Amino acid sequence: xxxxxxxxxxxxxxxxxxxxxxxxxxxxxxxxxxxxxxxxxxxxxxxxxxxxxxxxxxxxxxxxxxxxxxxxxxxxxxxxxxxxxxxxxxxxxxxxxxxxxxxxxxxxxxxxxxxxxxxxxxxxxxxxxxxxxxxxxxxxxxxxxxxxxxxxxxxxxxxxxxxxxxxxxxxxxxxxxxxxxxxxxxxxxxxxxxxxxxxxxxxxxxxxxxxxxxxxxxxxxxxxxxxxxxxxxxxxxxxxxxxxxxxxxxxxxxxxxxxxxxxxxxxxxxxxxxxxxxxxxxxxxxxxxxxxxxxxxxxxxxxxxxxxxxxxxxxxxxxxxxxxxxxxxxxxxxxxxxxxxxxxxxxxxxxxxxxxxxxxxxxxxxxxxxxxxxxxxxxxxxxxxxxxxxxxxxxxx
Ligand SMILES: Cc1cc2nc3c(=O)[nH]c(=O)nc-3n(C[C@H](O)[C@H](O)[C@H](O)COP(=O)(O)OP(=O)(O)OC[C@H]3O[C@@H](n4cnc5c(N)ncnc54)[C@H](O)[C@@H]3O)c2cc1C
Numbered sequence: 001x002x003x004x005x006x007x008x009x010x011x012x013x014x015x016x017x018x019x020x021x022x023x024x025x026x027x028x029x030x031x032x033x034x035x036x037x038x039x040x041x042x043x044x045x046x047x048x049x050x051x052x053x054x055x056x057x058x059x060x061x062x063x064x065x066x067x068x069x070x071x072x073x074x075x076x077x078x079x080x081x082x083x084x085x086x087x088x089x090x091x092x093x094x095x096x097x098x099x100x101x102x103x104x105x106x107x108x109x110x111x112x113x114x115x116x117x118x119x120x121x122x123x124x125x126x127x128x129x130x131x132x133x134x135x136x137x138x139x140x141x142x143x144x145x146x147x148x149x150x151x152x153x154x155x156x157x158x159x160x161x162x163x164x165x166x167x168x169x170x171x172x173x174x175x176x177x178x179x180x181x182x183x184x185x186x187x188x189x190x191x192x193x194x195x196x197x198x199x200x201x202x203x204x205x206x207x208x209x210x211x212x213x214x215x216x217x218x219x220x221x222x223x224x225x226x227x228x229x230x231x232x233x234x235x236x237x238x239x240x241x242x243x244x245x246x247x248x249x250x251x252x253x254x255x256x257x258x259x260x261x262x263x264x265x266x267x268x269x270x271x272x273x274x275x276x277x278x279x280x281x282x283x284x285x286x287x288x289x290x291x292x293x294x295x296x297x298x299x300x301x302x303x304x305x306x307x308x309x310x311x312x313x314x315x316x317x318x319x320x321x322x323x324x325x326x327x328x329x330x331x332x333x334x335x336x337x338x339x340x341x342x343x344x345x346x347x348x349x350x351x352x353x354x355x356x357x358x359x360x361x362x363x364x365x366x367x368x369x370x371x372x373x374x375x376x377x378x379x380x381x382x383x384x385x386x387x388x389x390x391x392x393x394x395x396x397x
Contacts, residue, residue, distance in 0.1 A: 002101045004030045006310060007093055009083045009248070010109035011035025013043060013296055014277025016064060017303025018107050018310070023073045025311040031075045032101060034093070036082040037132055040067060045296050047136045048157055049327055053164040055140060059133045086248045088270050105272040105310045108249065108260060109303065112242035112278040112294060117152070121214030127236045130157065139237065146234030147171055150223045152211055154181045156326050157239035159194075162203050163328045173204040173231060175211060175223065185339045187346040190359055190371065197329055242294060244279040256281060259292040264317040266306040274310060276302040285319040286391045287338045287368070295324035321384045321391070331355050334380045337369030337387045346371075358383070366394045 006022055008015045011033055022031055035041070042062035050056050070077050078095070085094035092102045114129035116122050126146065128139050143149070147170055151158050154176035162174050178184070180191035181198055199205055210226040214236055223233045246255040254260050254268055259281030266282060267274050275281075277299035284291040293299070301320060308314035323336045343361035350357030350373075358379070361369040367390040370383045 004032045004101055005104045006031045007101055007103035007106040008033040008109055010111055011041045012111045013041055014299035014303040015109035016041035017300045018307035019075050021304045021307025025308050025313040034078045034081050034083050038080040048160040049164055051136050088252055107274040107276060107306055109277050110245040110279055113245050115241045115243050117211055119211055119213040124214050124216050125219035127214050127220050129238050142235050148232045149235045150175060150233040151237045153239035154178050159328045161237055166201050175206040175209050177210050179207050187343045193352045265309045266302055266318055274306040276306045282318055286321055293322050297324055298322055321387045323384055332374055334372040336383045339369055366390045
């Protein structure tokens with residue numbers, strides 16, 4: 001049996017960040033990172049943007065830390081390897097090949113998987129779900145021969161994919177049950193403005209429509225809506241959200257419908273076992289309640305906090321106003337604060353038409369969130385701080 005001081009399950013940005021912190025606070029402990037993808041941890045945000053649009057950059061350029069970085073720090077990486085069992089009581093993990101790793105401490109960083117709709121034909125050929133680099137390469141190959149593309153979903157992924165495919169010569173439709181693009185996150189005024197921009201750019205929008213199913217024998221030919229619409233599709237890209245990857249710890253205290261419950265130190269009730277990134281359900285020390293963040297920046301920060309805490313030489317709480325970014329129709333958007341419930345009213349500074357504005361969102365008097373379009377990084381940081389202070393003063397009342 002192999003023995004390790006630290007085992008990291010999952011090689012996304014969160015897992016990579018755990019490695020970074022482990023080595024900063026414990027230069028000697030033995031570390032293994034296991035990932036079922038064949039690449040070292042890489043950044044996913046460009047996948048739905050430039051990688052889908054024109055195939056760049058190559059995955060090597062998306063890798064934050066190269067093989068030499070891991071080697072120099074004595075961190076073993078096992079790529080293309082699935083962890084198929086995780087035994088909490090015995091503190092051991094079984095790999096796909098049957099090998100077993102006994103660990104002192106572990107961090108789960110298994111990320112998310114795309115949600116699949118429970119409709120006819122969801123598994124047909126050319127119905128794709130985007131999560132990793134290979135999914136994007138496969139989609140690009142399909143695009144070489146297919147003209148009619150239907151995107152299902154109007155959230156971040158759907159909006160980014162539609163933007164990336166504009167101008168590539170395909171006939172693009174986007175089907176959503178919502179009445180506007182990014183409706184879950186934006187105030188109605190901003191959502192309507194963005195929706196019109198997509199329409200103006202040439203995307204055929206099918207709003208307020210529920211997916212009924214995909215038709216075809218082995219490969220998708222048509223998409224149907226519940227209202228009876230039927231239109232051709234040589235490729236369907238389904239972007240209706242993602243679910244935490246928790247099969248490994250199903251039916252254990254490390255799995256709940258909302259994610260893997262952890263405390264403010266990102267440690268679960270099972271001492272020495274941590275969870276980070278898209279799977280972690282953590283107490284939100286800023287806005288209250290519990291939260292699962294599913295974005296790059298938070299995954300990276302959580303990895304760093306958990307890695308330090310695992311060594312026992314650092315004790316840090318995860319306490320931050322969430323921020324993330326997205327790029328659609330050539331615009332850069334930053335989201336700061338609490339977007340867990342829709343915002344109805346925005347205070348807009350600047351101009352939507354000039355594609356340069358800040359929309360501030362309040363709950364009562366308190367500033368709780370902001371959306372920035374094409375603004376500077378220092379403005380993002382300033383709003384993050386304003387929102388933090390506003391939340392603190394609300395807590396004191
Ligand atoms: C196409 C796309 C575009 C995105 N764009 C943005 C963006 O613009 N901005 C933003 O902030 N966020 C974006 N995100 C979200 C962001 O990428 C994620 O929040 C982030 O990757 C989460 O990191 P993670 O390390 O928690 O999980 P992941 O990145 O999902 O990594 C988890 C890894 O663990 C592996 N794994 C799972 N189970 C096992 C197992 N049993 N054994 C071994 N390995 C396992 C998985 O294969 C995967 O490699 C995007 C995501 C996607 C898919």
